[in-house]
Amino acid sequence: MKQDYLQKPFELVLKEPMNVCPRGEHSVSFFELVYIVCGKGTQDINGNQFSYREGNLFLLAPEDSHSFTFETETQLFFIRFNKVFFHSHQITTTFLQRLEQTFSTHTFQGAIIKDEQEERIIKNLMESLLMEMNHENFYANEVIQLLVQSILTIVARNIMHETFVSIDEKTDNKAANIIQYVHGNIYDPEKLTAENISIIFGISKTYVGRYFKNQTDKTLHEYIAQYKMGLIENRLKYSDMRINEIANEFGFTDKSHLNRFFKKLKGISPSAFRNK
Missing domain, CATH: 2.60.120.280 (Regulatory protein AraC)
Structure with a gap:
């Protein structure tokens, strides 16, 4: 093709x-x-x-x-x-x-x-x-x-x-609003902590993860990580951004922090993924 x-x-x-x-x-x-x-x-x-x-x-x-x-x-x-x-x-x-x-x-x-x-x-x-x-x-x-x-x-x-x-159709309004909030703040990890989200949406910090999973079949942490991973994969496949630039954009402390995050979810390093 x-x-x-x-x-x-x-x-x-x-x-x-x-x-x-x-x-x-x-x-x-x-x-x-x-x-x-x-x-x-x-x-x-x-x-x-x-x-x-x-x-x-x-x-x-x-x-x-x-x-x-x-x-x-x-x-x-x-x-x-x-x-x-x-x-x-x-x-x-x-x-x-x-x-x-x-x-x-x-x-x-x-x-x-x-x-x-x-x-x-x-x-x-x-x-x-x-x-x-x-x-x-x-x-x-x-x-x-x-x-x-x-x-x-x-x-x-x-x-x-x-x-x-x-x-x-699958979730209540509060869960949908949390998803929208995550999408809008994916580049700012400090805004995506369970504590911050629990304050904004009026849900107990100890319950917010369980509540989100009941509504979406994923924990809040899993959803944030997978959504962020999808965007990072796109950077690696379709842009010339360096690994440290991607790390900085998504709020990782450094390139090594991004490498650990990526390898935990994908089993390979960002560089290896880009070169596949």
Whole structure:
């Protein structure tokens, strides 16, 4: 299977309307938003079939494979961005970290936007983006960056909505709020202690771990460690960050501390994992 690679932090690609998809199944090594400008048909993502129509938006993550079957003439617009984009100095680090967390941990593969009002907003943003691409106005690059940032933010909001709807079906509101709190503070270990969480959510320190496990089938410590591990794995696979930089970002005392944490959960060192 062919794999596509991205040579810059992000790129925008508008395809000409087509009656037959020129490419077969292929995988991507970056994040890719696929917007359906017009047409209808089926998209195969990792072996699962999803119908598409005009206005649908799909998110592909690194290593996802996909292909299209067109039923009517279809035009596709791609927004592609890699891990370097999330470390851009042009956008606030905290904002990008939150986006990266959301995109890296999303699990559903169908059309992202379910709400009609949100879909209209996305359509307006996409049309504005295409207009800026076609006209070299003053500050065009800055406007394009802001439009892409707005689109990514709405995508992240909808992913989070779907995630917490799913969580709420299995857990009570307090457990869902704890999960959201963990996601928002994963880079700050001091905020994720059982003592701090028990104070914030009004649960006894001695009971908070048991309460969380009753709701999620994982202890609070296990959930935090596994969620953090997923983000660290993404750093190792898709970024050029040094091990000590990753350790610093996630609040480890030093590189050795990260090595011990990683080896305990994965059985190998971060360097060995990166070189696999």
